[in-house]
Amino acid sequence: MDGRIHWMGERCSAEMRWGPVLRVLVLQAAWALSGGQVRYSVPEEAKAGTVVGRLAQDLGLEAGEAEARRLRLVAQGRRASVEVSGASGALLVSSRLDREELCGKSAPCALRLEVLLERPLRVFHVQLEVTDINDNAPVFRVDEEALNIAELSVPGSRFPLEGASDADIGANAQLTYTLSPSEYFSLDHQGNNDQSASLGLILTKSLDRETIPVHRLVLTATDGGRPSLTGTMELVISVLDANDNAPQFNQSVYKVKAPEGSELGTLLVTLSATDPDEGINSDIMYLFSRRVSTNVKEMFTINENKGEIRLQGKLDYEETDSYEIPVEARDKGYPPLSGHCKVVLEVLDVNDNAPEVWVTSLSVPVPEDASLGTVVALLSVSDRDSGENGRVRCWVWPASPFGLEATFLGSYSLVLREALDRERVSEYEVEVRAEDGGAPALRASRGLQVPVSDVNDNAPLFAQAVYTVLARENNAAGAELARLWARDPDEAANGRVSYSVWEGGVGVGGGAAGSSYVSVDAESGRLWALQPLDYEELQVLQFEVRAVDAGEPPLSGNATVQLFVLDENDNAPALLPPAGSAPEAGGVAAAEASAALVVAKIRAVDADSGYNAWLRYELWEPRGKGPFRVGLYSGEVSTARALDEADGPRQRLLIVVRDHGEPARSATATLSVSLLEPNEAALAAGSSAASAAVSRSAAGVELGPAAASAATNVWLVVAICAVSSLFLLAVVLYGASRWAPRAAVLSGPGPTTLVCASEVGSWSYSQRHSRSLCVADGAAKSDLMVFSPNFPPPPPDSAAENDTLASFIFRSFLIVAIHHS
Structure with missing residues (x-):
C-alpha cells in the first residue's frame, strides 16, 4: 500500500513540472540537395499558432510574394494539423499534434506535405517530422490481475505476467518494472521490451497457504522519459493447495508467418505443453488467455484438446501486419494450474492492392501556343502494398504530346512535351497509367480531358x-x-x-x-x-x-x-455623213453608167463589239431587178447593170444597215440618184473642181436647172477645162483605190493592232479602244476585225460662194443625197 501511494505522488509531481508552453524545436529547415525538399521538425502537443518554420523564406520567396502568389498547402487524405500563413508565409501549427494518433508506433513520424505556389504554378515538398515527447504513461491492461499459485510450487517457479504498454516511442517507451517488496516473490524481465519480451513473477520462497493464503503486490512500470512516467497494476496471488505442477509449453514464444488472404481454416500452429503431474492433474486443455483481445478471438480459433490454432477471419496486411496471441495451457487438477506462451503471427504482404491515382490540381484549358514544359496537372500515386508490391511505375498514354515528371515520392507533374495545334486536335483524352512491381502486376489508370484553347494563328x-x-x-x-x-x-x-x-x-x-x-x-x-x-x-x-x-x-x-x-447589243448602227471624196460626190452620164460602177458609199459604225458590231448593208427599196445594188459588208452602192433612159431621170434608194446582235438593231439611209446627160455631166464635173465641197446641209437635196441660166460663157469654158482635168485625175485616183489592197484601215493616223476573227466567228479584243473593219480580197472566207471608230470629223459646212456656179455644178453632176433615219 505504501508503494502505491509513493507511485501516485511521483506521477502528480511529474504533471506539475510539465509547463503549459511547449518549446518548438526546429531541427532542419534547409533544402535537401537531392530533391529540393524542405524539412522541419516540431514536437507533438505544440500549441496552435506555433511557428514551425519560415516556409516562404526557405523557398526563396521575397517579402509579400507568398500572399501574392497564393502559397498554400495541397489538401491531403490525412489532416496535417498545420497551415501556411498567408501574410508571412510561415508554416504554423493549426491544431493539436498527436504523434501517437498520426503515426502510432512508427518511427520516425514524418508527414509529407505538398506546397503549391501559383502564378506560375510550382509545387514544393515539405517533410514535417513530429517528434515524440513523454506524454503517455505506461498502462496495464487491467488494474488488478489475479494469480493462482499452488502451495507446492517450488522456489524458482516462474509465473508469466502481462506487461504494460506505452504509446510513446524510443526512450519514452523503454519500460522498467519494479515490484513492491516481498520475501516470496521477485520480478523477472527478459528481452528488450519488444513483442518477444517476457515478464514473469519468480517464486523465491516456498509458499504456505495456511500462513499467507493471499499475497497482494504492486507492479510498477516506469518509462525512460524525462521526467519519467509510471503505471501500476495490483497482483492478487492466491496460494492453491495440492496440484502443484502447472503445464509447461515447449517454447515460450511461437513465431508464425502467414500470407494475407489465406483461406479460412488454415492451420497456423500446433501448440504443445506437458504436465509432470499424473491423472487428472496432467490432463491439459488449450485456451486463449484471458487477456486476449476481441479482435484475436474473431480472427483465430484454438482446439482445446490438440492445441491447433486455425484462421477464421481474413488476414489483411494493410490493416494489421502482425498479431500477438496469448495462449494458456490449463490442467484439470484442482485447483487447475496453467502454463502460458505467446504466439506471434507475422502477416506476409501479397500484391492484392492496385495502385491509386489522384489528380490534385488541373490547369485547363491549355492554350495552343503554350510553351514546352508547361505543367498541366499535378498527380499523386500510391499503393497500399509494401516492398516491390508497393513500388509503382507511371506513364502517360498516348505518349504525346504530354509526359510525366516525378517531382517527389508518389507525386508527378503532367507536362507539355510537344507543341499543340487546336485546329488539328481541339481536346486530348489523356490516360495516366500506373503499375506496381508485384507478380502478377496490378494496374490502375486515371483519365483526364485536356481541352486546347484557341489563339489567332491562322489567317483567312x-x-x-x-x-x-x-x-x-x-x-x-x-x-x-x-x-x-x-x-x-x-x-x-x-x-x-x-x-x-x-x-x-x-x-x-x-x-x-x-x-x-x-x-x-x-x-x-x-x-x-x-x-x-x-x-x-x-x-x-x-x-x-x-x-x-x-x-x-x-x-x-x-x-x-x-x-x-x-457586251450586250444595246447600240444601233450610227450612219456617218459622206466624206466628199470622188466615189460619193462624182457623177457620170447616164449613157456611160455601166455595170459595177460605184456611185456612193454608205458609212456606219456600231459602238458595240463582236457580232454586235458586225454590220451588213441591205437594199430595202427598190426591190427586185433595180439598176443599183449595195455591197453586203462594204456599203458601196454600185450599178447592177447599164443604165438607160427607161430607168427614169431619178432613183430613190432606201438602204438598211443592220448588226448581227440578238436581237438585231438597224439604221436606214435614203439615197437620191439623178441621171444626167453626158454633156451636163462633164460640165458638172468642171464645176465641182472649182467648188471642192458643198455644204453638208445640202446633201440629199436635189437642185433644179432653173438656176443655170444665169451662168456666163466665160465661166462655162473655164468650168469645162477644169472639169476635164479633174475628171481625168479622179479616174486615175479611183482606179488606184479600186486596185489597192483592201486591208487598209479606215481610221485616223497612228498605229492600230488588227485582230481578225476565225471563220467560226470567235472574237478577240484589243486592249485599245479602237475598232476597224477589213476585208481580204480573193479569200475563200471573210475574216472580221473590229476596232473602235477613229474617223476624222467631217469638214465644217461652207456657204456657196457663187449661186450661179453652184446651180451649174449640181445640174451637171450625179446628185447623191443621204438621209438618216
Missing part, C-alpha cells in the same frame, strides 16, 4: 487566289455578281471573317477603283454591283477583296477578282 484563306467573274452590261444596281468565301480554321472571334474591297485594286477601265463599281457584303462575302456596267465604258475590272478575322491581332488574306463585262 480564300478558296481561289483569283476569281473570274462574268457580268453582262446594263445589269441592275444591286445585282449579285458572285459569292466569295474565305476559310479560317480558328474558332469564335479568331475565325469570324469579314470581307471588304481593298482600295489597292484598280480596274483597267479608265483607272477607276473597284469600290466605285462593286461592293462586298462584310458577313456573307456576296459581291454585288453598285451601278449598271457599260461595256463601251469598261470591259475588264480587276480588284482585290480582303478577308480579315476578328482575332487580336487580326490576320487577313486577299483574293484577286477579275470582272469581265460581257
Whole structure:
C-alpha cells in the first residue's frame, strides 16, 4: 500500500513540472540537395499558432510574394494539423499534434506535405517530422490481475505476467518494472521490451497457504522519459493447495508467418505443453488467455484438446501486419494450474492492392501556343502494398504530346512535351497509367480531358487566289455578281471573317477603283454591283477583296477578282455623213453608167463589239431587178447593170444597215440618184473642181436647172477645162483605190493592232479602244476585225460662194443625197 501511494505522488509531481508552453524545436529547415525538399521538425502537443518554420523564406520567396502568389498547402487524405500563413508565409501549427494518433508506433513520424505556389504554378515538398515527447504513461491492461499459485510450487517457479504498454516511442517507451517488496516473490524481465519480451513473477520462497493464503503486490512500470512516467497494476496471488505442477509449453514464444488472404481454416500452429503431474492433474486443455483481445478471438480459433490454432477471419496486411496471441495451457487438477506462451503471427504482404491515382490540381484549358514544359496537372500515386508490391511505375498514354515528371515520392507533374495545334486536335483524352512491381502486376489508370484553347494563328484563306467573274452590261444596281468565301480554321472571334474591297485594286477601265463599281457584303462575302456596267465604258475590272478575322491581332488574306463585262447589243448602227471624196460626190452620164460602177458609199459604225458590231448593208427599196445594188459588208452602192433612159431621170434608194446582235438593231439611209446627160455631166464635173465641197446641209437635196441660166460663157469654158482635168485625175485616183489592197484601215493616223476573227466567228479584243473593219480580197472566207471608230470629223459646212456656179455644178453632176433615219 505504501508503494502505491509513493507511485501516485511521483506521477502528480511529474504533471506539475510539465509547463503549459511547449518549446518548438526546429531541427532542419534547409533544402535537401537531392530533391529540393524542405524539412522541419516540431514536437507533438505544440500549441496552435506555433511557428514551425519560415516556409516562404526557405523557398526563396521575397517579402509579400507568398500572399501574392497564393502559397498554400495541397489538401491531403490525412489532416496535417498545420497551415501556411498567408501574410508571412510561415508554416504554423493549426491544431493539436498527436504523434501517437498520426503515426502510432512508427518511427520516425514524418508527414509529407505538398506546397503549391501559383502564378506560375510550382509545387514544393515539405517533410514535417513530429517528434515524440513523454506524454503517455505506461498502462496495464487491467488494474488488478489475479494469480493462482499452488502451495507446492517450488522456489524458482516462474509465473508469466502481462506487461504494460506505452504509446510513446524510443526512450519514452523503454519500460522498467519494479515490484513492491516481498520475501516470496521477485520480478523477472527478459528481452528488450519488444513483442518477444517476457515478464514473469519468480517464486523465491516456498509458499504456505495456511500462513499467507493471499499475497497482494504492486507492479510498477516506469518509462525512460524525462521526467519519467509510471503505471501500476495490483497482483492478487492466491496460494492453491495440492496440484502443484502447472503445464509447461515447449517454447515460450511461437513465431508464425502467414500470407494475407489465406483461406479460412488454415492451420497456423500446433501448440504443445506437458504436465509432470499424473491423472487428472496432467490432463491439459488449450485456451486463449484471458487477456486476449476481441479482435484475436474473431480472427483465430484454438482446439482445446490438440492445441491447433486455425484462421477464421481474413488476414489483411494493410490493416494489421502482425498479431500477438496469448495462449494458456490449463490442467484439470484442482485447483487447475496453467502454463502460458505467446504466439506471434507475422502477416506476409501479397500484391492484392492496385495502385491509386489522384489528380490534385488541373490547369485547363491549355492554350495552343503554350510553351514546352508547361505543367498541366499535378498527380499523386500510391499503393497500399509494401516492398516491390508497393513500388509503382507511371506513364502517360498516348505518349504525346504530354509526359510525366516525378517531382517527389508518389507525386508527378503532367507536362507539355510537344507543341499543340487546336485546329488539328481541339481536346486530348489523356490516360495516366500506373503499375506496381508485384507478380502478377496490378494496374490502375486515371483519365483526364485536356481541352486546347484557341489563339489567332491562322489567317483567312480564300478558296481561289483569283476569281473570274462574268457580268453582262446594263445589269441592275444591286445585282449579285458572285459569292466569295474565305476559310479560317480558328474558332469564335479568331475565325469570324469579314470581307471588304481593298482600295489597292484598280480596274483597267479608265483607272477607276473597284469600290466605285462593286461592293462586298462584310458577313456573307456576296459581291454585288453598285451601278449598271457599260461595256463601251469598261470591259475588264480587276480588284482585290480582303478577308480579315476578328482575332487580336487580326490576320487577313486577299483574293484577286477579275470582272469581265460581257457586251450586250444595246447600240444601233450610227450612219456617218459622206466624206466628199470622188466615189460619193462624182457623177457620170447616164449613157456611160455601166455595170459595177460605184456611185456612193454608205458609212456606219456600231459602238458595240463582236457580232454586235458586225454590220451588213441591205437594199430595202427598190426591190427586185433595180439598176443599183449595195455591197453586203462594204456599203458601196454600185450599178447592177447599164443604165438607160427607161430607168427614169431619178432613183430613190432606201438602204438598211443592220448588226448581227440578238436581237438585231438597224439604221436606214435614203439615197437620191439623178441621171444626167453626158454633156451636163462633164460640165458638172468642171464645176465641182472649182467648188471642192458643198455644204453638208445640202446633201440629199436635189437642185433644179432653173438656176443655170444665169451662168456666163466665160465661166462655162473655164468650168469645162477644169472639169476635164479633174475628171481625168479622179479616174486615175479611183482606179488606184479600186486596185489597192483592201486591208487598209479606215481610221485616223497612228498605229492600230488588227485582230481578225476565225471563220467560226470567235472574237478577240484589243486592249485599245479602237475598232476597224477589213476585208481580204480573193479569200475563200471573210475574216472580221473590229476596232473602235477613229474617223476624222467631217469638214465644217461652207456657204456657196457663187449661186450661179453652184446651180451649174449640181445640174451637171450625179446628185447623191443621204438621209438618216
